Amino acid sequence: MEHKVICALVLVSMLAFSTLVETQSETCAMAPRERKNCGFPGVTAAQCTSKGCCFDDTVPGFPWCFTPKTIDVPSEDECEF
Template structure:
């Protein structure tokens, strides 16, 4: 029980460390692009930092698709 409590306390702190500069002016939801909809935003061998500096998303967990890709755009409301 104590280990579980410790993890529950540490997770938010660890999450904030990784997300503080993970995206440049992007929300994490903007980088939730399906593999088939990714539009390349980088070049071969681009690093995660270089990709994020371009204002793009980086996810190397899926082979055969762009790892550095354009984020989803925020929809504008027009009435």
């Protein structure tokens, strides 16, 4: 019985830890309407990227220098039963 309790506690701990281990990543791939301005009028690609922002001047009417989108990346460790 004691081994089952220990095993259950280890499993619960691992599951709790794995939810905390999810990481976040950034991407510049998003719809133009999702872009949040990160630059100023006349900003160059070099100035934009040096601020950690995305630069894409191919879509008129939307910010060219914009904040990257944050996405959650689940951990690769999954408990299989």
